Every structure is written in structure tokens, then in C-alpha cells.
Amino acid sequence: MKLLKKGAEADIYITTWNAQNSILKIRKKKDYRIHSLDTRIRTLRTIKEAKMLSEAKSIGVATPLVYFVDEKKCEIYLQFIKGKLVRDLPIKQIIRTCKEIGKIVGVLHKNSIMHGDLTTSNFILSQKGLVILDFGLSQKTDKIDDHAIDLRLFKEVLNSAHAQIVDNAWMQFIDGYQKILGKNVTDKVVNQVLVIEKRGRYANVV
Amino acid sequence: MLSLGIESTAHTFSCAVIEKRGKHGKILSDIRKIYRPPEGEGIHPREASRHHAENSPQVLSECLQKANVKINDLDIVSYAAGPGLGPCLRIGAVVARSLSSYYDIPIYPVNHALGHIELGKMLTGAKDPLVLLVSGGHTMILAFLSKKWRVFGETLDITLGQLLDQIGRYAGFASPCGPKIEELASKSKEYLPLPYVVKGNDVSFSGLLSATKRVIPKGIESACFSLQETAFSMIGEATERALSFTGKKELLVVGGVAANKRLSDILSSICKRHDCKFFVSPKEYAGDCGSQISWVGLLESSKKLGTKLEDTFVKQSWRLDTVEVLY
Numbered sequence: 059m060k061l062l063k064k065g066a067e068a069d070i071y072i073t074t075w076n077a078q079n080s081i082l083k084i085r086k087k088k089d090y091r092i093h094s095l096d097t098r099i100r101t102l103r104t105i106k107e108a109k110m111l112s113e114a115k116s117i118g119v120a121t122p123l124v125y126f127v128d129e130k131k132c133e134i135y136l137q138f139i140k141g142k143l144v145r146d147l148p149i150k151q152i153i154r155t156c157k158e159i160g161k162i163v164g165v166l167h168k169n170s171i172m173h174g175d176l177t178t179s180n181f182i183l184s185q186k187g188l189v190i191l192d193f194g195l196s197q198k199t200d201k202i203d204d205h206a207i208d209l210r211l212f213k214e215v216l217n218s219a220h221a222q223i224v225d226n227a228w229m230q231f232i233d234g235y236q237k238i239l240g241k242n243v244t245d246k247v248v249n250q251v252l253v254i255e256k257r258g259r260y261a262n263v264v
Numbered sequence: 265m266l267s268l269g270i271e272s273t274a275h276t277f278s279c280a281v282i283e284k285r286g287k288h289g290k291i292l293s294d295i296r297k298i299y300r301p302p303e304g305e306g307i308h309p310r311e312a313s314r315h316h317a318e319n320s321p322q323v324l325s326e327c328l329q330k331a332n333v334k335i336n337d338l339d340i341v342s343y344a345a346g347p348g349l350g351p352c353l354r355i356g357a358v359v360a361r362s363l364s365s366y367y368d369i370p371i372y373p374v375n376h377a378l379g380h381i382e383l384g385k386m387l388t389g390a391k392d393p394l395v396l397l398v399s400g401g402h403t404m405i406l407a408f409l410s411k412k413w414r415v416f417g418e419t420l421d422i423t424l425g426q427l428l429d430q431i432g433r434y435a436g437f438a439s440p441c442g443p444k445i446e447e448l449a450s451k452s453k454e455y456l457p458l459p460y461v462v463k464g465n466d467v468s469f470s471g472l473l474s475a476t477k478r479v480i481p482k483g484i485e486s487a488c489f490s491l492q493e494t495a496f497s498m499i500g501e502a503t504e505r506a507l508s509f510t511g512k513k514e515l516l517v518v519g520g521v522a523a524n525k526r527l528s529d530i531l532s533s534i535c536k537r538h539d540c541k542f543f544v545s546p547k548e549y550a551g552d553c554g555s556q557i558s559w560v561g562l563l564e565s566s567k568k569l570g571t572k573l574e575d576t577f578v579k580q581s582w583r584l585d586t587v588e589v590l591y
């Protein structure tokens with residue numbers, strides 16, 4: 059078992075599951091959180107993640123296969139996906155990939171799934187295409203506001219981590235999103251993104 | 265180079281003189297007068313601005329006296345131009361403009377949030393940190409990238425400082441309520457379940473505010489304890505996510521809430537896990553003060569000329585991520 063990454067939420071290891079390469083995601087105990095709160099968060103997110111990964115797969119979105127879940131230990135064994143995180147791709151390729159990301163998010167929203175953590179480090183570009191990860195914060199919801207939260211987060215990530223390409227990348231993303239959900243719904247959600255931004259601190263409203 | 269900085273965004277009116285030699289700054293004086301609303305009430309902008317207007321001459325002269333400089337010695341004057349409460353901002357701006365026009369000193373409008381960050385960097389020696397800005401006006405996670413401070417996460421509604429203040433006021437404490445809540449929280453270990461809302465790198469406190477109000481009848485101490493634990497864990501998680509995403513090796517915490525011991529314990533334990541250096545703005549300079557404004561004025565003056573008097577506006581909603589940083 060080899061440590062691949064110490065993430066914010068979980069530690070990611072490479073290991074094997076039934077003789078197959080596998081990713082082991084462990085949501086370790088966080089000492090800074092009150093025990094009951096910590097257990098509640100880790101257990102719920104582990105279960106949620108396993109469920110949603112499978113559900114997303116069932117509607118045709120590429121996600122890693124779930125091999126095994128241990129909700130007591132907050133562990134998930136997942137299919138190992140070979141590829142590169144979108145965050146680490148060359149700039150031009152990120153712009154292109156944003157359209158695909160938009161399509162994937164469109165399909166999720168169309169099927170009432172809000173991802174909850176749409177960042178460029180939660181997509182892997184593999185040989186077989188784009189794979190989406192990390193459903194720990196996902197929710198089943200049809201609310202436009204929730205879907206807009208997803209888009210706003212992605213926009214925030216582009217704005218901060220990929221500031222040089224934000225305009226282009228965002229346009230591509232919306233383009234992909236619109237291909238799945240149509241202009242009407244897309245306009246509504248994008249509009250709601252603006253509403254959420256105005257709710258924020260010191261937004262340009264005064 | 266000598267700079268006078270004037271801060272008047274909210275409850276604090278403060279003047280400070282900083283001397284800059286090369287890249288180093290030395291705070292010669294930092295005088296503050298803080299407006300205290302009656303217990304159970306928040307800042308009334310008109311009353312606060314009256315307080316600032318009445319106290320400004322005394323604060324200014326005390327500040328110059330302590331620094332042992334005359335107005336004519338000053339190379340620049342800077343003032344906090346936003347974000348903040350309009351009536352309060354205008355007091356600081358008027359003082360700065362008067363000095364600038366009468367004594368012919370270059371004037372620099374400064375973003376208040378930038379002041380928190382830059383002074384924090386100067387005092388702690390952090391080089392390229394992820395910044396957590398937690399105060400009454402801000403709850404933001406930021407990193408510097410191509411000329412601007414970029415927001416990696418922030419509150420979607422009220423700030424951490426507002427959350428603590430509103431609960432405190434509801435319970436009848438005097439503002440700012442953070443220290444009182446911290447004291448009460450330290451007397452309890454009983455955790456009452458409260459909503460924990462992290463959305464990606466962002467947090468939302470409005471639901472937590474209403475829920476905490478509802479549990480106050482079960483005991484103010486356990487309510488404060490549970491509020492702190494929940495809110496700080498949320499901030500902790502959002503910060504951890506941003507650290508992991510950006511891969512930064514330094515974390516700097518600035519703003520009034522940075523003075524909270526429990527919050528800095530949580531953050532330092534997160535830094536340990538991510539092999540990251542942890543810096544907190546010294547308590548004395550964590551809250552609003554003139555030094556923050558004075559220092560940014562000095563940094564800006566190294567790259568640009570003073571602003572024309574007719575362009576020295578105040579901007580109540582001046583987001584940090586729109587400020588271009590040239591130095």
C-alpha cells in the first residue's frame with residue numbers, strides 16, 4: 059500500500075483489490091473536530107460518495123467503479139484510473155476539456171445530482187476520456203439554486219487557479235452544459251449564479 | 265520614507281505612522297479609538313462616524329506625537345477607501361484629503377482587506393502564503409496569482425465575525441462579541457449538534473446562526489462551545505481543501521477573529537498534517553488598525569504616484585479580488 063496523496067478530506071493510497079490495481083480512499087479521523095461531529099461527517103460522506111459514484115455511473119457518467127465500502131472505518135476501495143488531473147494539464151488542453159466537463163455536469167444535473175465539489179482536480183483525463191471523482195459532498199437535488207452553487211464553485215476555481223484562461227474556459231464549460239440542458243435551463247442556472255454572487259460579501263451591488 | 269495611514273472602515277478609528285527602509289517597515293506609532301455600541305446592539309453607522317469625527321483630531325495628534333514626526337515630514341498619506349461603512353469611510357477620507365491638500369502630500373486610497381494581508385505578511389515574514397482572512401467584514405481564503413489576490417473560498421452569506429457578533433448580541437453581550445464567546449465556550453465540553461455547511465471550498469453560516477439561537481436556552485456555555493466547534497471546523501475544512509488544492513506551504517491567518525485561540529489551534533494542527541508553516545498575525549495588529557493602511561500605502565508608493573484629489577473616492581463594496589497589485 060503506497061500513499062498517493064494526502065488530500066484535504068481523505069488520504070489516497072494505491073493498493074490492490076482482488077488482484078486488481080485499486081485506489082483506497084480513507085477518510086481519517088480529524089483530531090481538530092469534535093468526535094461526534096467528525097464521525098457524523100466522515101460516515102455520511104463515505105456512504106454518500108459510494109452511492110453517488112454508482113448512481114452517476116448508471117446514468118452514463120464515467121466514474122471509478124466502487125469495489126468495496128467499509129462505513130465503519132470510512133474506507134472505499136475504488137477502481138484505479140490512469141491519467142492526469144485536469145488541473146495539471148497544459149493551459150490549452152484545460153480550455154478544451156472544460157467543454158467536456160460542462161457536458162458531464164449537465165448530465166448530472168439533468169439527473170438531479172449536484173456534485174458539490176467541482177474543481178479541476180476532481181477530473182482525470184484518461185485514455186478512455188474524462189472521469190469524474192469525489193462525490194463526498196454530492197446531493198440529490200432539483201433546486202436551481204443548488205445546481206448554480208456547483209457552477210459558481212467551478213467558476214471560482216477557474217477565477218483563482220486558472221486566472222489566465224478563465225473567460226475562455228468558462229465559455230467552453232457553459233457551451234458544454236448547454237448542449238445537455240438546452241438554452242432555457244442554462245440561462246436560468248447561470249442567472250442564479252449571479253444571484254448567489256450578489257449574496258456574497260461586497261459584491262458590486264451598491 | 266514616512267507614511268501616515270488612516271483606518272476608519274467600521275468601529276475603529278486609527279492613525280499610524282510607519283517608516284520604510286528598503287523592504288522593511290517599522291511601526292513608529294499606532295493609535296486607535298474604538299466605537300463601542302451599547303450592549304446587545306451592533307454598529308450604528310451614523311453613531312460610529314460621529315465617534316470617528318469627534319476623535320479624529322486627538323488620535324491624529326497623539327499618533328504624530330508618539331512617532332515624533334511633524335506633518336511636514338510625512339512623505340505620503342493613505343486611507344482605507346473600502347470596503348466598509350460609508351459614513352465611517354468618509355471620515356477617514358476627509359482627514360486624509362485635508363492633510364494631502366493643505367500640506368501637499370501625495371495621497372493613496374487603500375483597500376482595507378489588502379491592509380490586513382500585507383501587514384500580516386510584513387510582521388510574520390510569510391513569503392507566499394495561502395491567506396485566511398477572518399473578520400467582521402470578511403471570511404475569505406486567498407492566494408496570490410498573476411497580480412491579484414484570488415479567492416479560493418469564501419462565505420456565501422455572513423462572515424465568521426458577523427456570526428459570532430450576532431449570536432453575542434442576541435445573548436445581550438457587548439460588541440465585538442468574539443472574546444466573550446471564546447471565554448464562555450472554554451467552560452463547556454458539551455456538544456450540541458448544529459448544521460455544518462461546506463460547499464466545495466466555500467462555507468455558509470446563515471443556517472448555523474439560526475440554529476445556534478435555538479439552542480441557547482439549553483445553556484449559553486454549551487451553545488457557544490458548539491457554535492465555535494462547528495464554525496471553526498467548517499473554516500478548517502475549507503482551508504484544508506484550499507491548501508491541498510493550491511499546494512501552498514505557508515498559511516497566514518489575519519483579521520479580528522485570528523485572535524481566537526481555538527481557531528488558531530485548529531489551523532495549526534491542519535498545517536502540521538500538510539507540512540505547512542503556520543503564521544498568525546500578532547494579536548495587537550490582527551484587528552483593524554492604521555498600520556495596515558499605512559503599510560499598503562508605502563508598498564503602492566514604490567510603484568505608482570499618488571491619486572489625484574478628485575479621484576479619492578470611498579467604495580463601500582470594494583472587493584479585494586478586483587485590486588491590481590503592482591509591487
